[in-house]
Amino acid sequence: MARQMSRARLSIVVVADSHLGFDCSLRPRIDRRRRGEDFFWNFASVLSYAAANADLLVHGGDLMFRSKVDPRLVKRGYDLLLASARKGLPIVVVPGNHERSRLPSAHLLEHPNIHLLDRPRTVTLSLRSLSVAIAGFPCQRSNVRHLFQSLLEQTGWWSRPEEIKLLAMHQAVEGAKVGAHNYTFRGGPDVIPMASIPWDATAVLCGHIHRRQVLWRRDDGSGRSVPIIYPGSIERTSFAERLEAKGFFEIALGTDQTGEWRAIPHAVSLPSRPMVDVPIPASGPVDEILTSLAERIAALPADAIVRLSCVGEPSPDLRRSLTAVKIREILPSSMNFEFGSAFFRRRSDDAAG
Numbered sequence: 113m114a115r116q117m118s119r120a121r122l123s124i125v126v127v128a129d130s131h132l133g134f135d136c137s138l139r140p141r142i143d144r145r146r147r148g149e150d151f152f153w154n155f156a157s158v159l160s161y162a163a164a165n166a167d168l169l170v171h172g173g174d175l176m177f178r179s180k181v182d183p184r185l186v187k188r189g190y191d192l193l194l195a196s197a198r199k200g201l202p203i204v205v206v207p208g209n210h211e212r213s214r215l216p217s218a219h220l221l222e223h224p225n226i227h228l229l230d231r232p233r234t235v236t237l238s239l240r241s242l243s244v245a246i247a248g249f250p251c252q253r254s255n256v257r258h259l260f261q262s263l264l265e266q267t268g269w270w271s272r273p274e275e276i277k278l279l280a281m282h283q284a285v286e287g288a289k290v291g292a293h294n295y296t297f298r299g300g301p302d303v304i305p306m307a308s309i310p311w312d313a314t315a316v317l318c319g320h321i322h323r324r325q326v327l328w329r330r331d332d333g334s335g336r337s338v339p340i341i342y343p344g345s346i347e348r349t350s351f352a353e354r355l356e357a358k359g360f361f362e363i364a365l366g367t368d369q370t371g372e373w374r375a376i377p378h379a380v381s382l383p384s385r386p387m388v389d390v391p392i393p394a395s396g397p398v399d400e401i402l403t404s405l406a407e408r409i410a411a412l413p414a415d416a417i418v419r420l421s422c423v424g425e426p427s428p429d430l431r432r433s434l435t436a437v438k439i440r441e442i443l444p445s446s447m448n449f450e451f452g453s454a455f456f457r458r459r460s461d462d463a464a465g
Contacts, residue, residue, distance in 0.1 A: 122239055122365040125162035126377075128172030128282070128319030129345035130155045131210065132189040133181040144440060145448055147347075147385075147417070151177075152188065154346040154382045158360050159196045161380065166362065167239045169201055172319025172343065173208025173251055173282030181216060190220045197225035202237050204229065204246050208282040208319055213250035229280060232266035236274065245272045248280035251320070255301045256283055260308050269310065276365065276373050277312060282319040285309065285340050287327045291352045297321075309338055315363065315375035316340040322349065323356050326377055341377050347384055351419055354387035387417045389452075394424035398433045406442050414446045421452035 132155060136148030162169040175189065197203055204227045207213050215221070218228060227235040229248035237244050247267040252259055260283075264270075269277070284297045286306040297303045309316060309329045316338065324344035330337045343360045345353070359381040368374050390408055392401055405420075412418065420439070422430075439449055 121367070122168070122242065122244070122276075123166045124278075124317075124363040124365065124375075125158065125166040125169045125360060126172060126317045126341055126343045126363060127155075127158045127162075127169065127346060127360040128343050129174045129208070129322055129349075130158075130171070130189075131174055131177035131345065131347070131349055133185040134177040134347075134349065136182075136185055138182055138184060142440075145445055147448055148185075150385060151347050152192075154358070155189070156192055157382060158346065159192055159201075161360075161362075163196050163199050163201050166201070168237065168244070168246075169196070169203045170246065170278070170280050170317050171203065171205045172280060172317055173206040174210040174319055174345075175205060175208070176211055176216060178210050179212040179214070179216060183217065186216050187220065190217075193221065193226060194223055197223045201225060202239070203227065204235055204248075204280060206248050206280050206282050206319060207250040209251040209253055211251075213253060232263050234267050234269070234272060242276060243274045244276045244278065245274040246278045246280055247272070251282040253302075256304055257299075257301050260304050264310065276314050279310070279313050279316045280318075281316070284320055285316070285318065285327060288321045288323075288340075288342065289325060290321055290323055292355060309340060311336060311338065313338050314365065314373045315377075317363075318342050322353055324359065324361075324379060339375055339377065341375070346382055348387055348417070351387055351389070354389075358382050358384040385415050385417050385448075386413050387419070388412055389419050389421050391421045391423060392430075392434075394422050395427040395430065398429050401430065402433070402438070402442070409442055409444075409447075412447070414444060416447050418443065418447055418449040419452055420449060 132151055134148055134151050135146050193203060202225050206229045207215050230250060232249040234245050234247040247269050249263045283304055285304045286297055288297045306329050318340060321342045322345040325342050327340040328337050341361055347358055361377040362380055364376045392405055443449055
């Protein structure tokens with residue numbers, strides 16, 4: 113356990129995996145609810161909170177949901193960052209793997225309060241008269257296990273004189289858990305060993321893992337500990353995350369009884385729409401199946417995201433009748449849906465709602 117900390121001196125908001133542009137269409141072919149607005153709304157909420165409460169915001173990567181996003185959506189996301197930066201909030205951003213380690217149109221983010229870790233480097237900021245070093249590098253998409261020490265060296269980490277040293281990155285660290293079955297990252301070329309995390313880090317701020325969690329590198333002999341902090345994604349991006357709370361971390365930085373700096377993370381939740389699996393029989397009278405489906409849908413939260421699953425192979429009659437058009441007739445417009453893998457995948461614009 114971390115030693116008891118004195119009154120906090122600094123507050124840092126850590127957010128990651130905002131995936132802006134997810135399920136956004138500027139020219140939709142189907143009139144239905146899009147999930148993209150949920151991501152933009154939550155991201156704007158994080159920035160508003162940080163501007164009112166924090167001394168620094170660190171974004172741990174995957175700001176956008178992929179490397180090629182409509183420029184209008186990129187600008188919309190960047191405008192939110194710029195508005196906060198103009199209010200005086202320092203912002204550090206790590207490019208993630210969805211952005212292929214490079215933010216699109218990064219020149220649009222040119223502002224003295226916005227700092228991109230677009231190469232291995234260290235940003236030094238003066239916050240409440242304290243010197244804070246934030247080192248990091250863009251997502252290393254292959255062999256980070258063997259390249260990590262070299263990347264850290266390129267940031268100048270070991271020569272930094274600051275007492276508060278933060279490492280920001282978009283990588284998987286040994287021990288991180290994901291998914292409904294608690295898959296745990298252990299070895300492999302794309303996983304950073306826990307033993308490689310530097311002891312002199314005040315905290316490691318990470319994106320890439322969508323589940324909110326805090327790992328610790330501990331030395332039981334000395335009592336030293338370094339938190340590896342994953343804020344998780346700001347919204348559920350897949351059904352593997354259906355049971356996970358979403359949000360970000362606010363980190364209080366202060367000194368303990370020995371005078372060492374400690375980082376204490378506090379989870380802040382954001383609204384996240386419920387994801388519900390709705391099983392249906394693989395065969396039987398289609399009219400009865402559809403009537404039962406409508407009744408179960410009516411009992412769900414109005415903003416649910418529904419996945420229609422089927423045990424076994426759907427009958428030909430069910431395949432023909434259970435179309436995306438038919439489902440949209442049954443579901444209220446406030447819901448989204450998708451077909452489970454057992455159903456025949458139609459055209460991409462007809463396979464999800």
